[in-house]
Amino acid sequence: MIIGLDVGGTHADAVLLSDKKVERSIKVPTDTSNLFNTVLTCFNLLLENIKPQLIQRVVISTTLTTNSVVQKNIDPVGIIVSAGPGIDPDNFRRGNHYYPVSGSIDHRGREIKPIIHGEIEAAAEKMKKDGIKYIGVIGKFSPRNPSHEITIHSILKHHFDTIFMGHKVSGKLNFPRRIATVYLNAAVFSMHKNFFNAVTDTLKQKGLTAPIQILKADGGTMNLHTSMEFPGQTILSGPAASVMGAIPHAPDDKDILVLDIGGTTTDLAVMVNKAPLLEPVGIGRGKHKSLIRALHTTSKGIGGDSEVTIKRGAIAIGPDRKGPAMAFGGNTPTPTDAMIYLGIMDAGDKSLAEKGMAQIASKLEISPQQAAEAIFTKTCSKIVELTRKMVERINSKPVYTVHEFLEGYKINPQQILLLGGPAPFMAARIEEISGIKTTVVPMSSVANAIGAALARTTCEISLLADTEQGIESAPEENYTETITRNYRKDDAMKTAQKLLEKKAIQSGAIEENLELELTEFQEFNIVRRFSLQGKIFRVKMQVKPGLIKGFSLAS
């Protein structure tokens, strides 16, 4: 049996699954001041009268990282960056202990200027004086050649225990995001470590010894050991859990929209043939742009409890939530009140809902019935409009080769899957407005916990080969080999596969769940003075986000 646990902002959902069905599901309020207690409560409820030895797998998704970033409850971090020519690295400053130093590597990974040891020692002294414990080291083009980061690391390791390096977080090029990602990992490390060590110890005391997996923003999991190197990857795992929970109900070979309609917000995601779409570079929300692999989700301020107002003589929904619906004792009319008044939803105090509708109706000089109808329609059509915009945005994503441009895959949604509290009541109207078949995911209120429970372990590797320089390397994996000029595509693919499998198993994957996918392949001739000097290969391969085998929960 497996356990899935998703601790959200307002409540925590948890499920106990056998290989055939959901054995138990619970929902408890989240104690934001003590997430550990919330987790413990969930386990206590789930494991009542269950032998802990029967549990084979535990997957946990929490808002721990997200909360600490939002509440600025993070450790101070010392950052050393080596940038070389380009945009002034001062623009990418994170925290108060930020040290740009000499040294430069170019796009092919060649050293242009060396690291100056004295500068690093001087920065180390200052950081030590400031009481810094956690360090990030980031070099421009370090995914092409990590030697400068490694040199800096070797100087700093005499002064500090915990040092994070840029080339470890991703093979993707984006220096500012690499800085932000390393900073995040270092800043949340101690909190992450303390929290999960406490969880593991407590579960052990209960006799639960199955390995704990932690959900990441890409809808995959990692084991505790891996999470200690990349704790930042746990940020925004909540929306990912919901999307993963919709997968068992997504048909094959179709483009699907997944909408998680909550009280405050609606999260949108896209699935192609049961595989959720990933962000091309990493989490890109607002100020927090990073290289953290994440599902492509969009969150908008519209939900069942959105505030309904009149703006310039027209009904407006959201983006704020001012409290619960009036039918549940709130003070502002909401779409939920409209649905209760219309009899679509049977809950709360209908007379209070009617009061809300009357408020809106009097301002517009229409009947409460008309007001409720207009609010309901407006809410559903706004949600449909958001999905349209999301699809449009994905389809307008630029591509870099003629082939991709012409064969460019266009998302064409054929079904909408709904999750969340208000979902069952809105499905019919959303289907009518969008003209797209719309269904509600069964047990949708705990689908997020089911998604977490069933998520497979994922990871990605990047391999570079340069036959002119005679090297194949995967800096993230500490891998470098010499190659000959006869190196071919097949060789690159073989190495990439080997490295990816190794990494996945180390992160806690089970072999039968390794669904590998080539996400990028480029091969270029290096030509100088009209003659072929060698070839460059660039390979990116991933374990596709998806569900583990052996658990059929299809409705």
Added chain:
Amino acid sequence: MLKSDKKTGLVFFPAFDWAIDPTHPEREERLLYTQDQVMEEGIFDINGITEYKPELINADDIRRTHFCVPDEASVTTESHLISAGGAAAIGRAVMEKEIDNGFALVRPPGHHAMRIVHGGRGFCYINIEAVMVELLRQQYGIKRVVIVDTDCHHGDGTNDIYWHDPDTLFISIHQDGRTLYPGSGFTGELGGPNAKGSNLNIPLPPGTGTEGYLYVIKNSVLPAIEEFKPDIIVNSAGQDNHYTDPLTNMNFSAQGYAELTTLLKPDIAVLEGGYSIEGALPYVNLGIILALAGMDYSNVVEPDYHPERLKQASNVTDHIKRTSDIINNYWKKRHEMREKAGANGTIQERHREIFYDTDNIFERQKERIRICRECAGALEIDSQAMPGSRIMAVHIPLNACHACKETAYDMFEQAKTTKKYSKIFLQDRPKDEYICF
């Protein structure tokens, strides 16, 4: 988060699967390292910089600019349609005021492609700037356009297309034609009788450095643009003036390019040549992008940049000053030169020979233009390609007067009466029509 002063749009289309042939300078690898640099700098995360997807232009778009022989499909590939479409996407975004300015980093290039296209010249098949400009004229009604071509090779294709158009000020700054392909672009090449002085060619001696480029921009280019009062400024931003370029002999730098961009303030920049793909392009393109966006580019320098080694010789400086004076003199006298070019309503002939180096085609042209004080003039071109066919192309300019329209239709009807031509084309810009007989 980093924010730009100007709203800048970028199209990035490196055509990673298109090459003239595997070891040709115009090959897949060309923009690879530029892409690396742009990605690593996080350019697309800057608040104010937007990446646009290239459009795909069609035959109708090409037919406003070119006469393709035998047809558009035979002389273009999808890459060309996307490359021109990349420029068009930026042009449209500027017109729609979504962005203040933009840069199309696309390949294949286009500035050697002339009005008639029998094949490839200087790695170019269709003129991506001209196709874009004519598309914008058609859809947004703009009239006056400046195109400044800063590629190291004379922009002879663009020069040919706008040779007779007084509404387009075409300025090409390039290495002296006596020392570099295509061997043209001398100061005396000023345009046809209806447009004398609206084509300015500024040849610079080998060894010209940043100082020399900026001198002609400040002393000749900017004053002419100011007087011309354009609706838009286009920069054919070739990058082969760079001190590391393998095909040329100049000493321009990334810092220089960025400063040139700051001075010129183009609405639309379009990448042209530039074959120092590791030593120059990543830095030059980054410099141009930051300059367009109004951001600090002072730290954008090549790994082997030593300004003292790139200092311009004093005889080169003197030479450039003299050239600049000649250009300014021509510009001042442009109206006078047009008056002297011939009597209104008469027909003037021009004979030319054109070599298509990329496809090894030799073309002979006999061009006849109606001298007109009111419009760009009716134009016919009798073109014989070897190997290839003989065609007649008749062009009615966008702003054509009644008499020139009549003349052009007469030219077209007259051509039809002979059996000399395998094809006869009529490009009617006012009607946005293209007839192939």
